[in-house]
Amino acid sequence: xxxxxxxxxxxxxxxxxxxxxxxxxxxxxxxxxxxxxxxxxxxxxxxxxxxxxxxxxxxxxxxxxxxxxxxxxxxxxxxxxxxxxxxxxxxxxxxxxxxxxxxxxxxxxxxxxxxxxxxxxxxxxxxxxxxxxxxxxxxxxxxxxxxxxxxxxxxxxxxxxxxxxxxxxxxxxxxxxxxxxxxxxxxxxxxxxxxxxxxxxxxxxxxxxxxxx
Numbered sequence: 001x002x003x004x005x006x007x008x009x010x011x012x013x014x015x016x017x018x019x020x021x022x023x024x025x026x027x028x029x030x031x032x033x034x035x036x037x038x039x040x041x042x043x044x045x046x047x048x049x050x051x052x053x054x055x056x057x058x059x060x061x062x063x064x065x066x067x068x069x070x071x072x073x074x075x076x077x078x079x080x081x082x083x084x085x086x087x088x089x090x091x092x093x094x095x096x097x098x099x100x101x102x103x104x105x106x107x108x109x110x111x112x113x114x115x116x117x118x119x120x121x122x123x124x125x126x127x128x129x130x131x132x133x134x135x136x137x138x139x140x141x142x143x144x145x146x147x148x149x150x151x152x153x154x155x156x157x158x159x160x161x162x163x164x165x166x167x168x169x170x171x172x173x174x175x176x177x178x179x180x181x182x183x184x185x186x187x188x189x190x191x192x193x194x195x196x197x198x199x200x201x202x203x204x205x206x207x208x209x210x211x212x213x
Contacts, residue, residue: 014213020048030092031056031132056134060104061090061186063122063194064114064141070167071191072112072144073182086166087184088138101208104139109152112165117143120205123193124212127185137212138190140197140205170195 018039026033032055039046064072073086091107093100101119108114123138168176173191176182182191197205 030094031134052131054132054134056132058093058135059090060093060100060107061088061136061138061190062104062108062141063088063138063187063190064108064112064116064144065170065194066142066144066167068167069170069198071170071173071194072114072165073168073173073187074112074163074165076163081183083183085184086182086187088187088190090186099209100137101139104137104141108141109147111163113147113149113152114141114144115147116141117145119208120202121208121210122197122205123189125185125189135212136186138186138193139208140194170198 020037020039022037023035024032025035034053034055036051036053037048038051040049066072072089074089075084075086077083078085089107089111091103091111093103095103104119105115108116118141120140120142121137122140123136125136125138126132127134127136170191173182174195177188177191182188
């Protein structure tokens with residue numbers, strides 16, 4: 001007999017199926033690849049199924065909204081998709097022990113040149129759970145102050161060497177998402193989430209240091 005669920009049961013939960021064996025054919029700085037053989041339910045028993053997993057260190061993103069209800073976007077070249085994408089400021093969780101909101105503060109300053117007075121947790125997402133364990137926390141930043149470039153101790157190189165910053169009215173950013181003019185995952189879901197949060201008076205935001213699990 002199948003389980004039945006109501007709205008109160010629609011919450012993600014931790015689960016770990018047995019891994020019969022595992023191998024790691026590749027390990028890089030940002031991500032590695034792991035090949036698992038997983039025991040999966042099949043009728044009254046189980047079967048062993050192969051699953052490749054990209055092990056990712058994780059990241060954070062920042063949706064910054066100013067007092068004029070505009071959202072900050074910056075443009076960056078993304079080689080895997082051969083595109084210049086308009087994105088939210090973001091960064092890798094590459095400093096052991098660094099609180100996620102401090103990482104977000106650093107990325108907003110280094111990539112866009114702003115500090116924020118008000119920080120809230122907006123979203124926690126697994127961007128592609130069928131292939132990677134990467135997890136992303138997206139913060140909402142408000143009460144923004146621009147920081148002069150000579151006060152920022154950071155050198156932009158490679159893809160970050162030329163990242164123009166624009167301010168887009170939030171409603172126009174939402175239109176761009178639905179029109180297919182924006183494609184970056186953090187930017188798209190962040191823009192839509194901020195619009196929903198604004199329409200509810202920002203009543204459902206979590207604290208900046210809310211636990212991920």
